[in-house]
Amino acid sequence: MKAPDLPANEEARLLALRQLDILDTPAEERFDRLARMARRLFDAPIALVTLIDRDRQWFKAASAPDEYENPGQVPREITFCGHTIAQEKVLVIPDTLADGRFADNPMVAGPPNIRFYAGCSVTDGHNHNVGTICILDRTPRDFSAEDMALLRDLGAMVERELLAIHMATIDDLTGIANRRGFMTMAQHALQLCQRQKVPASLAFLDLNKFKQINDRFGHAEGDQALRFFAAQLREHYRESDLCARLGGDEFVVLLTNTDITRANELTGRLSAALQASALQATTEGAEAASYHLSFCHGVVEYDAQRHASIEHLLEDGDRLMYQDKKR
Structure with missing residues (x-):
């Protein structure tokens, strides 16, 4: 056989x-x-x-x-x-x-x-x-x-x-996982990492000044910015990483078999790529203008003793992201 x-x-x-x-x-x-x-x-x-x-x-x-x-x-x-x-x-x-x-x-x-x-x-x-x-x-x-x-x-x-x-598990606007899809899939992924004794890390990402994009260029441009950011997540993280839009301008990435050093490295590459990519506003009737996307973030490594569920891991990532935003 x-x-x-x-x-x-x-x-x-x-x-x-x-x-x-x-x-x-x-x-x-x-x-x-x-x-x-x-x-x-x-x-x-x-x-x-x-x-x-x-x-x-x-x-x-x-x-x-x-x-x-x-x-x-x-x-x-x-x-x-x-x-x-x-x-x-x-x-x-x-x-x-x-x-x-x-x-x-x-x-x-x-x-x-x-x-x-x-x-x-x-x-x-x-x-x-x-x-x-x-x-x-x-x-x-x-x-x-x-x-x-x-x-x-x-x-x-x-x-x-x-x-x-x-x-039912995909965000209609960006095409990546929504909160429901992420919570289900991420919990399975964490259990697998724990069973296989391999590391996992989570990056919690919040776009900076997103409201200003909507106010200046309109919500259609804001939607385009969200789609662009989601595409950048797919490009700069790996196919096996789980990217999701939790809602609004909040995104998250779960990186399996990845320690916090590697997760920070990939997140840094994403930040650098965004700085090098100027977006051209396409709002009809508006003056030609360009802008860059940036984000605050919190990266945390999964600890089975501290993170009993994916919710606990998200809470740690959210807390670190908020600290980054206050800087």
Whole structure:
């Protein structure tokens, strides 16, 4: 048996999965319906909507005969879908016993005795393969190009449902996480860092004189400034860092596997980049004018003894940011 390879963007993929806040949630008709549709369209005994966590595959929806015992989750290392998310095309295994990667897989050698698999990756809308929609059979079968196209169509339907969930955690203006999305995802990230015994740091950022931008150039320009700042966060922090707009002109970044020295370094680079980037006011009818964005900040390193939750870490970051503002 061959264990699945990890996608190249594994850490960012896991953060995207956490941001959906869907793991271990109750069954939902919108996903159950798609599993039933897949089972009916392909006349397959089992159809699943799955999400691939760090060490497990979790079933969001399962359509199967009454005698099928849905385990709810299985170890990732024995999954077929773990292989699917590591590639972009539909994964088809016409006969598992004829494929050296799966012939001795426990799900082939024992219940549910899988002999056929077809799976399509589903993304969060940002090129992170977070899970699959797949069909399973207990006998070998063929799977045509038309079948693969149909499975991809079903995958797109799953993605639309995931996007609806995702939008509830994303700030409409800037496109980064909102407070709800940050609080959920950051708590998971802190627990992971504690379990892996790696550092984490938080940068609390508050734009300087943002009200003056609104007063001078109008709220449309203020919105543009917020979008620009969010884009700068994405550019100067790393793909695995969680950037969020808490509200108004307050932003936060959680940096995993990062001590406070490195976090301060990245935040300093962001500040320098803003100083070098003059924004041109675009308010219609106003005189041409440029301005720079700057921010006060507080950077704090996660301490499991002092920070019982993400709320405590935010409080420390807010306090340090306020001290910076008073200087």
